[in-house]
């Protein structure tokens with residue numbers, strides 16, 4: 001029997017818990033988690049950013065033998081991918097208006113990349129949690145349209161108010177470090193980011209085949225990991241009970257070779273803590289208002 005290679009794409013906005021979901025799924029014997037795979041070429045070129053194993057990419061035991069299609073450099077490949085996946089080309093992408101030579105190269109690059117991951121890991125399913133920010137807004141749709149892999153999209157949504165709260169807090173910390181007072185700006189910018197990331201994931205999700213897109217709330221994942229993982233397992237037609245057992249037994253989860261080791265500042269191991277009581281959101285009335293004006297309608301539509 002030929003097993004068709006599957007990609008689980010975690011879509012949505014930053015700070016929505018995608019790293020945790022990536023690591024949970026990646027602990028399954030048939031699944032390999034790659035983290036924010038979009039950043040692989042950029043981080044490799046940077047030369048100092050590391051994989052979660054701690055090595056730079058050219059020295060990482062997993063990534064070091066990756067070969068790009070003939071005649072393409074990392075920089076060239078990165079530019080082609082940007083020309084297809086960046087938010088500013090979304091309309092061209094969904095209307096099939098991107099130049100054929102770019103699409104042809106895009107298909108070669110992504111096929112080589114994912115084939116390498118499938119072959120090197122020996123797994124049937126690869127998780128890519130690049131999400132849906134500006135740089136890779138069209139990524140899951142383009143992978144579905146222009147590669148031969150079966151793409152399954154998990155649109156992970158986290159309560160926008162708590163996402164904005166974390167950006168406002170970060171803004172305050174920057175202010176303390178002398179970068180100026182910018183919490184109003186942080187609230188507006190993260191509200192717009194949350195709105196766009198989720199609106200685009202939903203819009204492109206509607207263009208996927210019906211059984212290839214689901215929405216999962218981060219709050220449900222942490223409150224009822226068993227039932228949410230069962231739902232995801234049914235969605236990708238894979239029994240995830242071994243992951244559920246790891247959570248129930250309090251076993252640690254260890255990321256292997258995820259992209260974005262520096263950005264994520266990952267611990268060596270993660271213990272998944274179930275939490276029934278969602279944390280109280282300490283956002284001010286003023287910041288809530290900014291969020292509601294920008295994203296209130298979508299917030300309701302997503303069930304908050």
Ligand SMILES: [Zn+2]
Pocket residue numbers: 051052053054055060061062063256257258
């Ligand atoms: Zn590594």
